[in-house]
Amino acid sequence: MSAVSKDDDPMTNSAKSADPGAESGGTGTLTEPREGESLLKVTGLKKHFPVTKGLFKRQVGAVLAVDGLDFDVRSGETLGVVGESGCGKSTMGRLITRLLEPTDGKIEFEGKDITHLGVSGMRPMRRDIQMIFQDPYSSLNPRHTVGAIVGAPFKLQGVHPEGGVKKEVQRLLEVVGLSPEHYNRYPHEFSGGQRQRIGIARALALNPKLVVADEPVSALDVSIQAQVVNLLDDLQDELGLTYVIIAHDLSVIRHVSDRIAVMYLGKLVELTDRQSLYETPMHPYTRALLSAVPVPDPRRKAAQGRERILLQGDVPSPMNPPSGCRFHTRCWKATEVCKVKEPPLIPLATGHQVACHHPENAPDQQPGDTKLLREAKAALDGAVKEQG
Numbered sequence: 001m002s003a004v005s006k007d008d009d010p011m012t013n014s015a016k017s018a019d020p021g022a023e024s025g026g027t028g029t030l031t032e033p034r035e036g037e038s039l040l041k042v043t044g045l046k047k048h049f050p051v052t053k054g055l056f057k058r059q060v061g062a063v064l065a066v067d068g069l070d071f072d073v074r075s076g077e078t079l080g081v082v083g084e085s086g087c088g089k090s091t092m093g094r095l096i097t098r099l100l101e102p103t104d105g106k107i108e109f110e111g112k113d114i115t116h117l118g119v120s121g122m123r124p125m126r127r128d129i130q131m132i133f134q135d136p137y138s139s140l141n142p143r144h145t146v147g148a149i150v151g152a153p154f155k156l157q158g159v160h161p162e163g164g165v166k167k168e169v170q171r172l173l174e175v176v177g178l179s180p181e182h183y184n185r186y187p188h189e190f191s192g193g194q195r196q197r198i199g200i201a202r203a204l205a206l207n208p209k210l211v212v213a214d215e216p217v218s219a220l221d222v223s224i225q226a227q228v229v230n231l232l233d234d235l236q237d238e239l240g241l242t243y244v245i246i247a248h249d250l251s252v253i254r255h256v257s258d259r260i261a262v263m264y265l266g267k268l269v270e271l272t273d274r275q276s277l278y279e280t281p282m283h284p285y286t287r288a289l290l291s292a293v294p295v296p297d298p299r300r301k302a303a304q305g306r307e308r309i310l311l312q313g314d315v316p317s318p319m320n321p322p323s324g325c326r327f328h329t330r331c332w333k334a335t336e337v338c339k340v341k342e343p344p345l346i347p348l349a350t351g352h353q354v355a356c357h358h359p360e361n362a363p364d365q366q367p368g369d370t371k372l373l374r375e376a377k378a379a380l381d382g383a384v385k386e387q388g
């Protein structure tokens with residue numbers, strides 16, 4: 001299924017039987033990428049939302065929600081995307097599923113440029129690229145039956161599965177662990193976890209290749225989260241799906257991801273495989289995020305040498321991001337160069353891309369004889385006091 005085994009994770013499995021449903025399959029018009037090959041490629045992707053003022057809606061600025069992303073998603077993998085609220089994760093998800101028009105950059109799916117495809121151009125692509133939304137309550141129309149909701153993609157795409165839509169929808173309900181008898185029920189009759197299963201069934205209806213899930217479990221109780229995460233895992237194994245999973249919860253990301261992309265203020269700051277990210281994070285922001293994840297066993301905590309790093313201040317406004325490295329206003333390692341020169345996202349180890357002038361877990365990690373910025377020094381002092 002994936003480049004990195006997820007078997008060492010404590011979360012357990014709940015295998016469901018599934019048939020890929022060839023009759024409802026994808027477009028089949030493009031060359032199928034083999035496992036590990038790039039399915040989706042994003043270059044210089046930007047989304048700037050204009051900020052307008054007055055009666056004539058004069059543009060007075062822009063929210064730089066996504067501001068130059070470069071990454072690829074490999075066939076069969078799960079790319080986890082993590083970062084604080086407002087860093088542009090959902091915007092990125094909506095851009096790559098083409099629910100939003102990019103301001104700049106390029107999106108290629110199976111080698112085909114889909115950046116500016118219109119509604120009709122995207123129609124065949126919609127079968128291959130699907131999205132699962134965060135809120136299972138608002139993402140399902142309360143006036144429609146489960147049968148109508150899960151069957152809608154067939155109608156929209158004019159797909160006629162063998163045996164009829166009803167039979168196919170009932171099969172999908174079973175695949176996601178619901179009952180075929182749920183066909184005539186309404187969303188309000190289901191719990192949050194079951195509703196998310198309905199949303200997953202709808203996303204799988206046309207046997208997509210890429211599924212982008214935006215915070216798929218964050219609206220659910222912790223006990224139900226594990227079930228839905230395991231379901232996504234099982235479906236990936238059985239159907240050969242490729243996932244981009246967006247979450248702010250690092251333990252969910254750790255469980256599901258093969259590779260992880262860390263975002264900060266519209267930019268990628270680190271991209272690597274799961275093991276490298278958790279064991280040898282190189283970006284100070286990643287280190288700070290990881291240090292905030294509780295470690296249940298105190299002996300493990302000591303062994304990992306993980307002291308808590310408290311980030312000072314809020315995330316700056318994406319309307320007016322800081323110069324140079326956008327993290328410099330909160331980074332305890334910031335130097336003058338960080339303030340004026342934006343660090344590019346470059347490979348600093350095999351398969352490990354980082355955007356930092358003074359990366360962690362690297363020979364040149366120390367700021368050396370360069371002077372720490374005054375604000376950053378104050379932030380460090382504050383963090384030390386908090387810990388003391």
Ligand SMILES: Nc1ncnc2c1ncn2[C@@H]1O[C@H](COP(=O)(O)OP(=O)(O)OP(=O)(O)O)[C@@H](O)[C@H]1O
Pocket residue numbers: 049063064065083084085086087088089090091092248318
């Ligand atoms: N349609 C829009 N118009 C203007 N600004 C927007 C729009 N959508 C998002 N933004 C802004 O873009 C930035 C990124 O938003 P986004 O929803 O992508 O962040 P996020 O990382 O998904 O956050 P969260 O973790 O809270 O879901 C935010 O500052 C947000 O206010």
Ligand code: SF4
Pocket residue numbers: 283284285325326327328329331332333334335338343355356357358359
């Ligand atoms: S050390 Fe400098 S470049 Fe690296 S994250 Fe901190 S401020 Fe940014």
Ligand SMILES: [Mg+2]
Pocket residue numbers: 089090091214
């Ligand atoms: Mg979001």
